[in-house]
Amino acid sequence: MRVAVWGTGNMGRAGIRAVVAHPQLELVAVVGRSREGEDAGTLAGLDPLGLAVAPELPGGLDAVVYMASGDVRPGDAAADITRCLRAGAVVVTPSVYSLYDPTSAPASLRGPLDDAARDGGAALFVSGIDPGWGNDVLPVLLTGIASTVTQVRCQELFDYSTYDQPDAVRNSVGMGGPMDQTPIMVAPSVPSMIWGGQLRMMARALGVELDEIREQVERRALDEDVTNAMGLFEKGTQGGLRFEVQGIVDGHVKLVVEHVTRISPEVAPDWPAPADGGAGAHRIVIEGRPRIEVTIEATDEGGNRAAGGNATAAARLVNAIPWLRDAKPGLYDALDVPLSPAVGKL
Numbered sequence: 001m002r003v004a005v006w007g008t009g010n011m012g013r014a015g016i017r018a019v020v021a022h023p024q025l026e027l028v029a030v031v032g033r034s035r036e037g038e039d040a041g042t043l044a045g046l047d048p049l050g051l052a053v054a055p056e057l058p059g060g061l062d063a064v065v066y067m068a069s070g071d072v073r074p075g076d077a078a079a080d081i082t083r084c085l086r087a088g089a090v091v092v093t094p095s096v097y098s099l100y101d102p103t104s105a106p107a108s109l110r111g112p113l114d115d116a117a118r119d120g121g122a123a124l125f126v127s128g129i130d131p132g133w134g135n136d137v138l139p140v141l142l143t144g145i146a147s148t149v150t151q152v153r154c155q156e157l158f159d160y161s162t163y164d165q166p167d168a169v170r171n172s173v174g175m176g177g178p179m180d181q182t183p184i185m186v187a188p189s190v191p192s193m194i195w196g197g198q199l200r201m202m203a204r205a206l207g208v209e210l211d212e213i214r215e216q217v218e219r220r221a222l223d224e225d226v227t228n229a230m231g232l233f234e235k236g237t238q239g240g241l242r243f244e245v246q247g248i249v250d251g252h253v254k255l256v257v258e259h260v261t262r263i264s265p266e267v268a269p270d271w272p273a274p275a276d277g278g279a280g281a282h283r284i285v286i287e288g289r290p291r292i293e294v295t296i297e298a299t300d301e302g303g304n305r306a307a308g309g310n311a312t313a314a315a316r317l318v319n320a321i322p323w324l325r326d327a328k329p330g331l332y333d334a335l336d337v338p339l340s341p342a343v344g345k346l
Contacts, residue, residue, distance in 0.1 A: 007067030101197030
């Protein structure tokens, strides 16, 4: 299958590696104007592939791994994806949050994409980068080895000084920003817009109905200046962010997506942290009988855990491409698309 990766950032690099590793896929293009002309393999930390990053998408593709950011350009991202679907290419992407759960996405967004998929005979699968599997298919799977479940909690615990995305860390997450200014990521209703779809999917899988979705946010200021690869983060500015997006069932908090983010490991020592003291982990906690706790620690790009998380999210998407190619045209979510075992070389 002829595949293009659109985007050359953190997720683009991970997408390139995942496509190259998959024996059923052939990487024929990488699109990204900011890195135009660079060898795609070198960009992704692989041996040179003899494939230069190009400014435009070629024709004749079977699939597109759309890794361009949609954070501040969701309309443009949706338009790009629509064009790919209409041309007959399967699209996998983390870039349009509202489509984590297509069944609850606005009709104005879902309709044109669904029409394009059916017109082109293609399929679309959207899954997150925090990572998506950690807030949908994995917690649902783990409930299957419990007798009773009273709460499902999905945690992302990260030291963001290791995250190679300074614009997102400073501007979206608010690290180093004033404490009297609410970061975009946790502005009222934004967490529900991003992660609410995953809560709704889990509720659907567990056969429960959500009364509502609630948000809780806590922030911590730095007690002293912190300097890392992204520069200076001054004392008194935001150094820690913790929030929950909660699914309420019968008046009780039953489903939770929780993020605990620091710009230095010394910030908020009373907050949850990776069990081994490392720079990042994803944890699923199933309260019930028995109580189940599973921690995932992934590393990539020289032992970086943020890169490891990106790589797992990219692999989930890329490994789904052959299944999607055989599926009926339309929009799919994480409960539709099975986990596909890795088929790269052992």
